[in-house]
Amino acid sequence: MQGQEVALERLGMRFGEFTAVEPTDLTIKAGEFFSILGPSGCGKTTILRMVSGFQRPSEGRVLIGGQDMTALPPNKRPTALIFQTLALFPLMTIWENVAFGLEAQGVPKAQRRKRAEELLDLVALGGQEEKRPAQLSGGQRQRVAVARALAVEPAVLLLDEPLSALDLKLRQHMRAELKTIQRRTGVTFIYITHDQGEALAMSDRVAVMRAGRVEQVGPTEEIYNRPATSFAATFVGENNLFRGKTTRAEGGLAEISTPFGLLRGENADSLALGEEAMLFIRPERLAPARPEHDLRLKAQVERADLEGPFFNLFLRAGDQRILLQLPNEGATPPEGEMELGFSSRDARVLRAGALAHG
Amino acid sequence: MGEMIRFYGRFLTGLILALVAFWFCALILMPQISMIQRAFHYEARDGAAAQAVLEANRLQQRVATMEFDIRALEREVAAGGAGAAPAAPSPSNPFAGLPSPGAPRPGFAPSPGGAAAEAPEARLERLKTEREGLTASIAGARAEAQRLRAEEVAAQGWSLRNFTLMSPLHWRIFGLTLVYALCVTVLSFLVCYPIAYAAAQAKTPRRTALLLLALTIPYALNELLRIFAWTMILANQGLLNQTLDALGIIDLSQGGAVRWLASNGSVFLVMVYTYMLFMVFPIYGSLETLDRNQIEAAKDLGASSWRIHWRVALPHARPGVAVGAIMTFMLAVGSLSVPQLVGPGLHPDWFSQIVNRNFFESNNWNVGSAQALLLLVSCTIFIFLVMRIFRVGIREIAR
Amino acid sequence: MSAQTKAPADWSGVILKAYVALFLGFMFLPILLMAGAAFNANPTPSALDWRGFTTDWFTGRTDEAGRVLVRGLPQETRFLQGLKHSILIALGVIAISVPLGLAGALLLTRLGGRATGPLYTALVSPLLTPGIVLGVSTMIFWRDAFGVQAGLFTAMLAQSCFIASYCMLMFMARLQRQDRSLEEAALDLGASGFFAFRRVTLPYLAPTIVAASAIAFLQSNENYNTTFFAIGSSWTLVTEIGARMRFGVSPTINAIGVIFILLTVVFAALWAFSLRKKTA
Known part of the structure; x- marks a missing residue:
């Protein structure tokens, strides 16, 4: 098994008037764990179906390992797909499920059985060969689906939100497991999800999609710390938003005027003076004002929710809602009015645009 | 289509298409086309031309016997004729007494009584003139036959004659059959709706299952056997009359048997019985999805049972009623078994029996096809009407 | 109030029940009659004019010489x-x-x-x-x-x-x-x-x-x-x-009907049995 590079060249999909995916260029490196992150209906599943061959793109090409796959049906592509529903064959035993791809290739039964056992061992399901899918737990079924997909030795493994049916604990466990399997096999993983936590936890790189368009592609830290658009800033993780017009732009920083005075942040979009802008600051970068903070504002604490290691402090300043994450150091959370501060290095000023939550 | 090939591959897709094409063409479309072809194709049989030819032949034969008489008379005259008995013309002229309508007919009537008095010479003269007259009529009859024949040949082929020449009686039967089928449909609905409602709204699933099972069991029996069972009840010495006798309403021993069989009433009754499931199950199917709470709520608001049905249950059952009505009407209008077996001697017949006779008794397939086509068209119209009235689509109908 | 609204509902329930019972009678009576006549020696199919129990309509009856006395199914x-x-x-x-x-x-x-x-x-x-x-x-x-x-x-x-x-x-x-x-x-x-x-x-x-x-x-x-x-x-x-x-x-038709009924019952029983086995 060896992962291969997947390249999308101006790949687009239109259904009549509706554009599901705008022409997109994207390269996923061989052996990479790549996630496509976006809300439902953003076109991520369409991309997946075009890569696996279930959907013919209305324009552009799909290349896998440098070879044009656009015209090939799914059964001729070196890809394997793990469905959201898992799509395990209910009437076959576990080992028959795993060996299905080999059976289709005409591999003799004894060999199939042996290979299935190896793969089931890989996903820690040894001894379950003769059971049927309905007799397994959700997490076990999950692993059978992975083993079945790996059995055909794909160069690219496509995963369509496979963890969404599992409960939180199991989901977290499976994240680690998938990551391990990916490392061990070296297969290129393309992982579709609307769960930003999942994407950040497992991936090497992430593409953030909105309305058929890729808004940002990059390593996970970059996606989180330096979002490229207002949508990416609000879809991935929590963010505080201040709106205003640019009043100054120099030295890589932009200053915007807000009801709370002038606020500054990294000028990521090279905004010019007078442009409508949005300033984002992560809740964990906000804190009760400290000397090193070059920006300050006053707000009223409305509520404090304990999340375990930290408190979520919900504050209000006029119409502005502010979220602040305060490390739980054993003290009771503050009440009433407080002064917040942050460093302009941690804030990001972007061109005003669409947000993830309305 | 492209997606199907991607899914099933060329071979399987081709096979699927071929099977469906065979089904549609060889089993559905082509037979209907053949039938329609025959329905609009007029076939001349026992027409006026054939009659005219027959008439000409008849005249020809009369001329031939006349020739015979003339020759005999001539011999007689030549021999002096004294004392010789005249050749009897009457046995040699067997057609004289037969009426021959439609053909010109000279006033020739041999009278054996007068023949004896007539002089042989005079008779010979008379016969000769008559022969001339007849020969002329033969030519006329042949010409007429040829004209009629040509007309019929021209009429053969595509025409509406199979419909326009259908007797008024048959049209009346056709109309009546439609009305009867409608009656059966309405009756069937009235009988079946409460049952479907009872099954759908039964207190426990077990009861529903039992009721449905009870409905289905008689249907394990063949349609004809179900009809047969009823003829045993309705027969003159059957259960119904015997019961009435025991109740003292009629007196069987005095020949007071009521003739239940061979009446439209019994045909309706047996049809309702025979095709009941086609009404019960669709209505049950749509009533089953009716939320019981809706009925409870309506009851709580003080609605009468009548109102509940009229305003809540029936509107909900709409698609089921439509399906039931369509199926029952279709089965009733085309039913041969029930009128044939419950009502032998029933007058007038049902239309299906007329069709049957055209195919298997008078061997007149084209007219039979025309009549079958009428049935098909009336069913189609009925389906469209029901779909319109009940506002349901074809997808809801065939389930 | 509730008594008032309930009384008519109960009545309609009783009527419905009576109707269902009547209906089932209507469904089954003909069948029973037909089955009965299959065992009646009367050569005119009838369940009422009883002339003694017989299974001749199923088996037929021949004398020693092989002449047919009663035409049964064979x-x-x-x-x-x-x-x-x-x-x-x-x-x-x-x-x-x-x-x-x-x-x-x-x-x-x-x-x-x-x-x-x-x-x-x-x-x-x-x-x-x-x-x-x-x-x-x-x-x-x-x-x-x-x-x-x-x-x-x-x-x-x-x-x-x-x-x-x-x-x-x-x-x-x-x-x-x-x-x-x-x-x-x-x-x-x-x-x-x-x-x-x-x-x-x-x-x-x-x-x-x-x-x-x-x-x-x-x-x-x-x-x-x-x-x-x-x-x-x-x-x-x-x-x-x-x-x-x-x-x-001829009562042979009734005999066929009885056979149909028996076959149905047997198949229905087998079906139910196989279903029960599957769920068990």
């Missing part, structure tokens, strides 16, 4: 021959209408798009066509187009025409409940369309294939109107019963 060779024809036709109908129905259902559920509406209408139209028309048109088509005289073959085709529609509806119901991703998964794992169909879809459809075959068999044996017109001078058990009913009845 002597009714046309019935037996008709049964043979019926089974032959039914097997043919299964062989034709199950594949056709399956093909139609696959096409309709997988094709998508605008063509499915008219195609669906066309393929279910035989269900909405009077049987007489199906029989007549099939007879005419095969004679006019190929010179095939009406007989068992045309009867089989005429029946298949509408029984295939029944099968199709059954398959469609099953296919619509199928998880499409199962087939997709098979293809994705490198299976050919045919292999995926054989290994995934067909096993999924297996119970429906059995059910559709059973329905086809029953429908075929049950059918009178279509068969009567399409079978020409041949006959099936049912058309023979029809002919016999028109020209002089």
Whole structure:
């Protein structure tokens, strides 16, 4: 098994008037764990179906390992797909499920059985060969689906939100497991999800999609710390938003005027003076004002929710809602009015645009 | 289509298409086309031309016997004729007494009584003139036959004659059959709706299952056997009359048997019985999805049972009623078994029996096809009407 | 208040119950009468004019010399021959209408798009066509187009025409409940369309294939109107019963009815048993 590079060249999909995916260029490196992150209906599943061959793109090409796959049906592509529903064959035993791809290739039964056992061992399901899918737990079924997909030795493994049916604990466990399997096999993983936590936890790189368009592609830290658009800033993780017009732009920083005075942040979009802008600051970068903070504002604490290691402090300043994450150091959370501060290095000023939550 | 090939591959897709094409063409479309072809194709049989030819032949034969008489008379005259008995013309002229309508007919009537008095010479003269007259009529009859024949040949082929020449009686039967089928449909609905409602709204699933099972069991029996069972009840010495006798309403021993069989009433009754499931199950199917709470709520608001049905249950059952009505009407209008077996001697017949006779008794397939086509068209119209009235689509109908 | 609203509701409940009871009587009385007459020595089928219990109508009765005293089922060779024809036709109908129905259902559920509406209408139209028309048109088509005289073959085709529609509806119901991703998964794992169909879809459809075959068999044996017109001078058990009913009845018909009932009960019991076994 060896992962291969997947390249999308101006790949687009239109259904009549509706554009599901705008022409997109994207390269996923061989052996990479790549996630496509976006809300439902953003076109991520369409991309997946075009890569696996279930959907013919209305324009552009799909290349896998440098070879044009656009015209090939799914059964001729070196890809394997793990469905959201898992799509395990209910009437076959576990080992028959795993060996299905080999059976289709005409591999003799004894060999199939042996290979299935190896793969089931890989996903820690040894001894379950003769059971049927309905007799397994959700997490076990999950692993059978992975083993079945790996059995055909794909160069690219496509995963369509496979963890969404599992409960939180199991989901977290499976994240680690998938990551391990990916490392061990070296297969290129393309992982579709609307769960930003999942994407950040497992991936090497992430593409953030909105309305058929890729808004940002990059390593996970970059996606989180330096979002490229207002949508990416609000879809991935929590963010505080201040709106205003640019009043100054120099030295890589932009200053915007807000009801709370002038606020500054990294000028990521090279905004010019007078442009409508949005300033984002992560809740964990906000804190009760400290000397090193070059920006300050006053707000009223409305509520404090304990999340375990930290408190979520919900504050209000006029119409502005502010979220602040305060490390739980054993003290009771503050009440009433407080002064917040942050460093302009941690804030990001972007061109005003669409947000993830309305 | 492209997606199907991607899914099933060329071979399987081709096979699927071929099977469906065979089904549609060889089993559905082509037979209907053949039938329609025959329905609009007029076939001349026992027409006026054939009659005219027959008439000409008849005249020809009369001329031939006349020739015979003339020759005999001539011999007689030549021999002096004294004392010789005249050749009897009457046995040699067997057609004289037969009426021959439609053909010109000279006033020739041999009278054996007068023949004896007539002089042989005079008779010979008379016969000769008559022969001339007849020969002329033969030519006329042949010409007429040829004209009629040509007309019929021209009429053969595509025409509406199979419909326009259908007797008024048959049209009346056709109309009546439609009305009867409608009656059966309405009756069937009235009988079946409460049952479907009872099954759908039964207190426990077990009861529903039992009721449905009870409905289905008689249907394990063949349609004809179900009809047969009823003829045993309705027969003159059957259960119904015997019961009435025991109740003292009629007196069987005095020949007071009521003739239940061979009446439209019994045909309706047996049809309702025979095709009941086609009404019960669709209505049950749509009533089953009716939320019981809706009925409870309506009851709580003080609605009468009548109102509940009229305003809540029936509107909900709409698609089921439509399906039931369509199926029952279709089965009733085309039913041969029930009128044939419950009502032998029933007058007038049902239309299906007329069709049957055209195919298997008078061997007149084209007219039979025309009549079958009428049935098909009336069913189609009925389906469209029901779909319109009940506002349901074809997808809801065939389930 | 509540008493007032409840009283009429209870009344209508009582009326409904009484009606259901009456209705069931209406359903079963004829059947019971018919079964009764099968064991009555009276040669005119009747359950009332009782002339002693007999099973002669089932077994027939002959004297030592082999002369027939009572014509029972063994002597009714046309019935037996008709049964043979019926089974032959039914097997043919299964062989034709199950594949056709399956093909139609696959096409309709997988094709998508605008063509499915008219195609669906066309393929279910035989269900909405009077049987007489199906029989007549099939007879005419095969004679006019190929010179095939009406007989068992045309009867089989005429029946298949509408029984295939029944099968199709059954398959469609099953296919619509199928998880499409199962087939997709098979293809994705490198299976050919045919292999995926054989290994995934067909096993999924297996119970429906059995059910559709059973329905086809029953429908075929049950059918009178279509068969009567399409079978020409041949006959099936049912058309023979029809002919016999028109020209002089005999309790052998009742005997056949009893056998039908018994077979049904046995099959229903087996069916219920197999279901119980499956759930257990």
